[in-house]
Amino acid sequence: MKKINPSTLSHLMFIILLFLSTFSIRAFSSTFISIKNSTDSILELDSSSLKNGTWSTKPPPKILTSERVNFMFDNSRMNNTEGTTVYKASDGAKITIYWNIPFRGKNSYDITTNKQDSYLTGYSLIHGENTGIRVTFLKKHLTRNYKVIVMSDPQPWRLETGDPNAFANEEPWKNRNRNVVKSINELHLQGLVDFGIINGDMTEFGRQNTRDDFYLIYNKLLFPFYFGLGNHDYQNNVNDCTESWHFDFSKNACARWSVDNMASEINDNYQNELLLNFNSDYNNDKHSGSLAYSWDFGNIHYVQLQNYPTYWVTLDHYAAPTIYIKNSMAWLKTDLTKAYSRGKASILNFHDGTQNFIQNSTDEQKKEFKNLIEKYNVMAVFIGHTHQVNESNKNGGDPIFGNARIYNSGALFQGDFLLMNVRNKCIDVSVYNGRDGTPRKIQDFQGTCGKLTHQLNQ
Structure with missing residues (x-):
């Protein structure tokens, strides 16, 4: 058997360790989603799904008026983590939060509401240890204190x-x-x-x-x-x-x-x-x-x-x-x-x-x-x-x-x-x-x- 040069072996081990560390960081990274309820009513969780990921903090069952809540999930496999969470107001207005976190490439998000005449949605990116977004659900004609x-x-x-x-x-x-x-x-x-x-x-x-x-x-x-x-x-x-x-x-x-x-x-x-x-x-x-x-x-x-x-x-x-x-x-x-x-x-x-x-x-x-x-x-x-x-x-x-x-x-x-x-x-x-x-x-x-x-x- 032909011997492997020690320096070559060192380089191979370095490449393998680099790959594994990169994979580990990406595979077990977390995505953080924060939702602010700027409406007149309590928001109730309507539905939630997560594909190829694990909840570390699940979406809460309700969000009080003026409250901001957070949930988080981990991407633990070598493929996209995809999911949707929907909250509903007392007047039937819904906010739908969709995310797609690829194993490689750029995260994508889509925030929508079924009542665009009365409500607005928006989000900004979170940078740091955990990537994610800050979401706002706002009623246009707010009447509460x-x-x-x-x-x-x-x-x-x-x-x-x-x-x-x-x-x-x-x-x-x-x-x-x-x-x-x-x-x-x-x-x-x-x-x-x-x-x-x-x-x-x-x-x-x-x-x-x-x-x-x-x-x-x-x-x-x-x-x-x-x-x-x-x-x-x-x-x-x-x-x-x-x-x-x-x-x-x-x-x-x-x-x-x-x-x-x-x-x-x-x-x-x-x-x-x-x-x-x-x-x-x-x-x-x-x-x-x-x-x-x-x-x-x-x-x-x-x-x-x-x-x-x-x-x-x-x-x-x-x-x-x-x-x-x-x-x-x-x-x-x-x-x-x-x-x-x-x-x-x-x-x-x-x-x-x-x-x-x-x-x-x-x-x-x-x-x-x-x-x-x-x-x-x-x-x-x-x-x-x-x-x-x-x-x-x-x-x-x-x-x-x-x-x-x-x-x-x-x-x-x-x-x-x-x-x-x-x-x-x-x-x-x-x-x-x-x-x-x-x-x-x-x-x-x-x-x-x-x-x-x-x-x-x-």
């Missing part, structure tokens, strides 16, 4: 003490914010929350490692959340921050990465989850726009204006196209006009409503902003930035914010957040702190209501 958590300034790795840019603060920040997430989830389970809003300062200086920590901690929230950028993400770091760990040595690297991440969230996730009258202001091909976005939920139109409505900046790069961040005032006027024509009251969200917005906006811009608030039924503005929970403009008449109530959500890194209870076009706002892992109610703010459309001046 609902809850929203409004937050700002997670700002990893900032705490009351220590250097917020130092690794020494990383674990203490994680521990604090794990408690905050735990407390918010506990409040959610007491009375389900439909979604959350985070108004800026998602990082301390736009660095990717701090952004990764934000996602690591806050992706544990049991409801979807939608955020905007703040001055710490793409203002303070302009021409002052590189990403050398990622071989991006532009001094605008950190600001640009913040913008690119925000644009990706808007285009890849939010427009597929915030289904009703979603609108945004960023051209990916031209790398230009304000990054503002908006959507309807029930009788309220929600707007995210990022840092502040008049902020603009140009972010150049030695090897990539220049990014042009524009102010959002023109877009906002068009957006609010359309929302008003649909009979909606509006809530504005942005990061800094007390410092840079006031100092860096012209008198004409401030006047125009007030006119938009007064003309198009803007009932409230939620901001952050100061790290101080506050309610202002209770009696109206503010020279910039008109009669809109102003709520400041404090800072997540301190444990602060707001719970907003929504009834038609009215909101009640309560202050909570969860830094110790338990939601502790601090106080109730004064609520406010949007006006009926026919009461407004045309």
Whole structure:
């Protein structure tokens, strides 16, 4: 018998082990499906099937209103894993979720409803250890009451003490914010929350490692959340921050990465989850726009204006196209006009409503902003930035914010957040702190209501 060269044998063993490890990873990979019930009724499981796979978590028998549930399956054979799950609402509306996970190639999904006149469906991809999708089932004309958590300034790795840019603060920040997430989830389970809003300062200086920590901690929230950028993400770091760990040595690297991440969230996730009258202001091909976005939920139109409505900046790069961040005032006027024509009251969200917005906006811009608030039924503005929970403009008449109530959500890194209870076009706002892992109610703010459309001046 001819002897096999030891080096040849080593190469053969390496190839076999590589094949087996690749096969093992693929064969036993999991697919994760998350469904959000944004309808008026409980969803009942109508049917479910799985071919060439094994359930690790089966679809639950029902999904409460405002609830998000998860199920998962493992692909354990050398062929496609295929399946369908159907949920049904009390009025007969159904959502059908179909998936095909090939042994090789790209996963495919198809989400449909039998009542397209009354309901919308959408999904966004989940990336990470387990691939999968986040699915939304939304009733167009939502009539029930609902809850929203409004937050700002997670700002990893900032705490009351220590250097917020130092690794020494990383674990203490994680521990604090794990408690905050735990407390918010506990409040959610007491009375389900439909979604959350985070108004800026998602990082301390736009660095990717701090952004990764934000996602690591806050992706544990049991409801979807939608955020905007703040001055710490793409203002303070302009021409002052590189990403050398990622071989991006532009001094605008950190600001640009913040913008690119925000644009990706808007285009890849939010427009597929915030289904009703979603609108945004960023051209990916031209790398230009304000990054503002908006959507309807029930009788309220929600707007995210990022840092502040008049902020603009140009972010150049030695090897990539220049990014042009524009102010959002023109877009906002068009957006609010359309929302008003649909009979909606509006809530504005942005990061800094007390410092840079006031100092860096012209008198004409401030006047125009007030006119938009007064003309198009803007009932409230939620901001952050100061790290101080506050309610202002209770009696109206503010020279910039008109009669809109102003709520400041404090800072997540301190444990602060707001719970907003929504009834038609009215909101009640309560202050909570969860830094110790338990939601502790601090106080109730004064609520406010949007006006009926026919009461407004045309």
